[in-house]
Amino acid sequence: MTRQTKEIIIKYIFFLFALVSVIVLGLIVFSLFREGLPIFGKVSVKDFIFGMEWYPTYDPPNFGIFPLIVGSLIVTLLATVIAVPLGVMAAIYISEIAPQAIKEILKSVIELLAGLPSVVLGFFGMVIVAPWLQDTFDLPTGLNIINASMILALMAIPTISSISEDALYAVPREFKEASYALGATKFETIVQVILPAAMSGISTAVMLGMARAIGETMVVLMVAGGAAAIPESLFDSVRPMPASIAAEMGEAPFRSGHYQALFAIGIVLFFMTLFFNLVADYVSHKFRQIGSGTL
Amino acid sequence: METNIIIKLNNVNFYYGQSRALTDISMTFGKNKVTALIGPSGCGKSTLLRLLNRMNDLIDGTRVEGEILFEDKNIYAPDIDPVEIRRKIGMVFQKPNPFPKTIYNNIAYGPKLTGVNAGDLDTLVEQSLKQSVLWNEVKDILNKSAMNLSGGQQQRLCIARALAMKPDILLMDEPTSALDPISTAKIEDLIEELKKDYTIIIVTHNMQQAARISDETAFFYIGNLVEYNKTEKIFTKPDVKQTEDYITGRFG
Known part of the structure; x- marks a missing residue:
């Protein structure tokens, strides 16, 4: 075998390895659609997505997943509202303000938080947060929107903080120096120069944090309470989409309507996370960080 | 004679960590004069320049000994706010560094x-833009991003930005080293013009430039004047x- 044929063979071997993940993703999406789409022979897309009743085991069953979508969106949004200030502020503190020693400690702690298995966080929400909420606010159950949002926020903070931090570090030193040289204080420099320059990266961080929260299963399964109804207050229980799939898949008879509906929920979830990722991608390209590379 | 002195350094030592x-x-430094600081890389000329508006404060682990008097007050005295100093002593950097904002907002910042x-x-x-001879080129695009300007225009924008603070002194850290010869000539003309109203202290690698534009020249070598x-x-x-x-090119 000549050296050149070897090179070509090696090239294709690597290409195949790179292809594996693409193929696997393709197969997953294919089976998701193959198992999920038949439900729309039994119920229209409109009734499925906007239907208010989720009673998949009744006779006749109701496959309206609107309460589940609302449950997912509300815990994700509330988690974002909690996690964005915390994550971004932490990133600003780490990248711009903290002394070296504190910076190192904070970074490792936040990484540790990212490394916690979600079931551990869910356990914490169930055993510590839920009883506290129940006692403090005199609720029938502490497993509700607030609880799930707080735990999801804990999961999103490391994502938001570490990506924001990278964005802040990427702000050219020259901008900061220019600001200080004009007599700006550190605070003025952070707010008026550094944050705007890092905004695209921070937006990406937020979108990825949200994608992380909306797809998270274990936490919402454990602490969201599991009620498939439109919530009326933040102390109500909800049943986000991933929790429904995880809780019900074991009981749904193979290729029954219920089974297909759960896969169809998977399709909806797939499109939602895809949407978040596309927006994140768009934002980071469109508002590409303006560097100093102008010469 | 004393009245014409705007900055006075007395036995200044400066350390980055352990190294002096x-x-x-x-x-x-004389008032309304252009003073050039020259010397080979690492001679301390930029460090000295950045001492004059306390930009070195931003670097961890630095230490200053001695005193630097600006209008007879030690700018390193504990009761002096570096922010105040930087408003009176403006700075233009080696690389043009406009903010990613509009031309107008760069000046207004x-x-x-x-x-x-x-x-x-x-x-x-x-x-300010007229002072830095940029007005005619940008007066119709004040709301466009400053990042679209050429390197030379950006540098004149940075000068205008510093002038907008109405400083007493303008520090320039190799302001033309990243520019083409035509832009450089424009900036040099500008310096000539500005010295009527401002005291200018300029660090330069380019000895011809120092010879062309400055009234006084200080030669530094390994941290010594x-x-x-x-x-x-x-x-x-x-x-x-x-x-x-050094000036005949035997080393440096």
């Missing part, structure tokens, strides 16, 4: 911080052999 970057510098009201801002922006005199004298009859070797 400037050794026992004593010198004065500093004055807004000091609370100049919106009505006066327009006048100030126009005046080797020779400081009228530019004409330094470039024709330097007192010290080392200065002569």
